[in-house]
Amino acid sequence: MSIAASPAPLTHQPLRGLVLILGATLLFAYNDTTNKLLITEYNVPMVTAIRYITHCLLMLAIIAPFQGRLMVRATRMRLVLVRAFSLALGSFLMSLALQRLPVAEATAIIYLCPVIVVLLSGPLLKEQVTPFAWVAALLGFTGVLLIARPGGGLDPLGVLFALGNVVLAVAYNLLSRVLAHTERTVTMLFFSALVGAIGFGIFLPWTLHGAAPTPLQLVLFLGLGISAWLGHFLFTQSYRYAPAALVAPMTYMHLVWAGILGWLVFGHAPEALALGGMALVTLAGIISAVRRPRSGQRPAQLAAEDGTTERAG
Numbered sequence: 001m002s003i004a005a006s007p008a009p010l011t012h013q014p015l016r017g018l019v020l021i022l023g024a025t026l027l028f029a030y031n032d033t034t035n036k037l038l039i040t041e042y043n044v045p046m047v048t049a050i051r052y053i054t055h056c057l058l059m060l061a062i063i064a065p066f067q068g069r070l071m072v073r074a075t076r077m078r079l080v081l082v083r084a085f086s087l088a089l090g091s092f093l094m095s096l097a098l099q100r101l102p103v104a105e106a107t108a109i110i111y112l113c114p115v116i117v118v119l120l121s122g123p124l125l126k127e128q129v130t131p132f133a134w135v136a137a138l139l140g141f142t143g144v145l146l147i148a149r150p151g152g153g154l155d156p157l158g159v160l161f162a163l164g165n166v167v168l169a170v171a172y173n174l175l176s177r178v179l180a181h182t183e184r185t186v187t188m189l190f191f192s193a194l195v196g197a198i199g200f201g202i203f204l205p206w207t208l209h210g211a212a213p214t215p216l217q218l219v220l221f222l223g224l225g226i227s228a229w230l231g232h233f234l235f236t237q238s239y240r241y242a243p244a245a246l247v248a249p250m251t252y253m254h255l256v257w258a259g260i261l262g263w264l265v266f267g268h269a270p271e272a273l274a275l276g277g278m279a280l281v282t283l284a285g286i287i288s289a290v291r292r293p294r295s296g297q298r299p300a301q302l303a304a305e306d307g308t309t310e311r312a313g
Contacts, residue, residue: 052228
């Protein structure tokens with residue numbers, strides 16, 4: 001059997017894809033909350049390195065015994081590595097942005113990404129972008145603005161870091177969809193972890209400093225790697241069942257989970273406008289879920305045209 005034929009086929013099962021992405025966005029929100037807790041005590045390169053090293057070690061310990069050489073065999077290795085680099089650098093830029101911007105403003109900026117993915121999925125991925133997808137994307141982005149309500153006086157460097165994350169996230173999303181045609185999920189996950197572990201790990205001798213972590217912080221460091229690994233696994237799998245233009249608006253659920261965790265961990269209760277924004281985000285997801293293929297085009301045909309969307313962070 002050829003490498004290209006071995007990945008699970010792309011199919012049009014939107015509900016399954018949306019369930020997977022709900023789990024992924026919950027894990028991403030947990031990851032962001034944990035990241036923010038840790039970077040208040042430790043430097044960004046160190047926290048990022050430990051995240052990716054943990055992610056990589058988990059794959060070597062849990063996945064490698066079953067996948068063996070298949071985990072490192074890729075048909076389009078250059079694109080796989082570019083995708084991995086986009087994720088690693090995007091994660092780093094997002095952490096730097098959070099150091100300089102309030103979480104709400106930084107999140108509002110990076111959530112330009114799903115809207116851009118919807119715009120580009122038609123001309124670049126040859127996916128059907130219906131009016132429903134446009135409405136869902138615009139509703140979701142409006143909800144983001146209500147939740148974040150960015151004001152003036154933002155740190156220009158922080159804004160630049162966040163915009164850099166957007167560019168890398170768009171590249172990561174589109175490459176994920178394209179590579180889903182030929183690459184295994186575990187292969188893409190492994191190289192994402194490996195590139196981040198090597199890229200940031202080589203600097204650990206200069207960044208590994210600070211107070212010894214408490215038992216709770218050790219658990220948080222471990223959770224950072226686990227949530228990144230499992231979250232991206234669910235995210236990558238979700239795009240095997242649904243096209244980018246359908247699933248991208250559902251990534252806004254990340255903000256709903258983030259609002260809940262922010263309230264639980266930091267005591268930041270959402271205001272009325274923020275709750276209204278969360279309602280719009282949820283509505284965008286419902287519109288995405290009920291969208292149907294155009295008349296005369298079978299789900300199998302849509303699946304044949306599809307290739308995946310993830311966040312870089």
